Amino acid sequence: MAKRRVGFCLSDKKRKRMNLTAFADLCGHRGIEVVEIDLCRPMASQGPFDVIVHKLSDVIVEAEHDSQSQHLLANFQEYVSTHPDTVLLDPLPAMTQLLDRFASYRIMNKLQNSLRDRCVCSPPYLEINTSDQSAIREAVERKQLTYPLICKTRVAHGSRSHEMSLIFSPAGLSDARLPCVLQSFVNHGAVLHKVFVVGEAHFTVERPSLKNFPLGPCDRKTIFFNSHEVSKPESCSHLTALDEKTPRLPPPSEDVMVALVRELRAELGMALFGVDVIVNIDTRTLTIIDINIFPGYEGVPQFFSSLLSHIESVLEHRGTVPPPRSPAALPHQAVL
Numbered sequence: 001m002a003k004r005r006v007g008f009c010l011s012d013k014k015r016k017r018m019n020l021t022a023f024a025d026l027c028g029h030r031g032i033e034v035v036e037i038d039l040c041r042p043m044a045s046q047g048p049f050d051v052i053v054h055k056l057s058d059v060i061v062e063a064e065h066d067s068q069s070q071h072l073l074a075n076f077q078e079y080v081s082t083h084p085d086t087v088l089l090d091p092l093p094a095m096t097q098l099l100d101r102f103a104s105y106r107i108m109n110k111l112q113n114s115l116r117d118r119c120v121c122s123p124p125y126l127e128i129n130t131s132d133q134s135a136i137r138e139a140v141e142r143k144q145l146t147y148p149l150i151c152k153t154r155v156a157h158g159s160r161s162h163e164m165s166l167i168f169s170p171a172g173l174s175d176a177r178l179p180c181v182l183q184s185f186v187n188h189g190a191v192l193h194k195v196f197v198v199g200e201a202h203f204t205v206e207r208p209s210l211k212n213f214p215l216g217p218c219d220r221k222t223i224f225f226n227s228h229e230v231s232k233p234e235s236c237s238h239l240t241a242l243d244e245k246t247p248r249l250p251p252p253s254e255d256v257m258v259a260l261v262r263e264l265r266a267e268l269g270m271a272l273f274g275v276d277v278i279v280n281i282d283t284r285t286l287t288i289i290d291i292n293i294f295p296g297y298e299g300v301p302q303f304f305s306s307l308l309s310h311i312e313s314v315l316e317h318r319g320t321v322p323p324p325r326s327p328a329a330l331p332h333q334a335v336l
């Protein structure tokens with residue numbers, strides 16, 4: 001059998017962190033050649049590719065305002081459109097939508113309807129495009145968001161996207177930088193459950209997380225933080241410290257996680273994604289707070305073998321599996 005060729009298109013940071021060289025060695029033993037794609041050169045001369053694994057978030061976000069990134073993205077899109085037999089992991093439209101928290105939060109909101117009987121929810125949230133403080137306050141009331149609120153940038157990728165804030169009162173709403181989402185903060189005992197999905201497999205890893213805060217508005221200054229100070233394996237800050245009295249909650253039930261991942265796979269039409277889940281300490285409801293494209297899979301030793309299995313499955317079933325659904329039109333969320 002001719003060698004199957006799998007192209008990878010990753011940022012330098014991600015390629016190094018993933019140790020693509022080691023993955024290429026593993027694939028080599030299974031007759032699969034891993035090729036690092038150089039977007040600065042015509043892709044056609046680097047192909048052909050049976051599968052392309054990519055995370056073009058940097059390029060997509062920068063293409064909004066940078067001509068060089070627009071050229072790189074056009075090079076990629078040109079190849080993809082003229083090589084329909086090449087399987088993308090994952091489809092570009094599906095990944096692009098998750099770079100916008102307005103889109104990903106509509107998906108989380110929609111998901112809770114299909115998983116309502118599973119006690120899965122996502123916190124009430126608002127898309128904020130206006131600096132009109134009275135309109136924002138009114139919308140917080142109308143959509144029944146509860147303080148503290150967590151404020152996250154609309155753009156869900158890149159260093160700026162992890163700059164967040166905790167807002168404790170209506171007076172703090174003026175600290176929200178537009179465009180952003182405001183999401184009700186849910187007390188969850190400073191434990192985050194990161195679910196990493198690779199094709200039909202998923203793995204759950206526990207991570208540090210924001211500590212509990214008194215619910216309801218209070219006269220406290222807005223707290224600004226970076227999510228990577230809070231929920232990386234080594235994160236340890238005054239924001240994640242748990243007091244000893246806080247009882248440790250049981251982990252989410254596996255069959256609920258299986259149902260959640262199944263729904264998300266169908267909704268996203270993706271194979272490589274992460275979903276961040278917390279358990280509400282009061283209601284014990286499993287609460288979805290974030291979806292990530294092609295995350296780091298840190299703490300998942302099975303990542304390489306699962307990725308290789310998925311690629312082999314894709315190669316075996318190529319042409320037989322219906323193309324993934326393109327992002328469905330989502331109910332429009334009240335945008336301020």
Ligand SMILES: Nc1ncnc2c1ncn2[C@@H]1O[C@H](COP(=O)(O)OP(=O)(O)OP(=O)(O)O)[C@@H](O)[C@H]1O
Binds near residue numbers: 188192208278
């Ligand atoms: N609604 C919420 N209620 C309670 N804690 C939250 C909520 N949303 C986020 N957090 C806390 O903030 C952290 C970062 O939130 P989120 O995952 O949305 O940010 P991110 O920058 O997209 O993270 P990632 O590293 O996954 O890309 C979470 O890990 C969790 O500790």
Ligand SMILES: O=P(O)(O)O[C@H]1[C@H](O)[C@H](O)[C@H](OP(=O)(O)O)[C@@H](OP(=O)(O)O)[C@@H]1O
Binds near residue numbers: 014057158194231295
């Ligand atoms: O700890 P994880 O795997 O969640 O860290 C991810 C993080 O969730 C985001 O997905 C990052 O992507 P960006 O938001 O695009 O920065 C990942 O960075 P990457 O360079 O690995 O893609 C983190 O690994």
Ligand SMILES: [Mg+2]
Binds near residue numbers: 276290291292
């Ligand atoms: Mg997250």
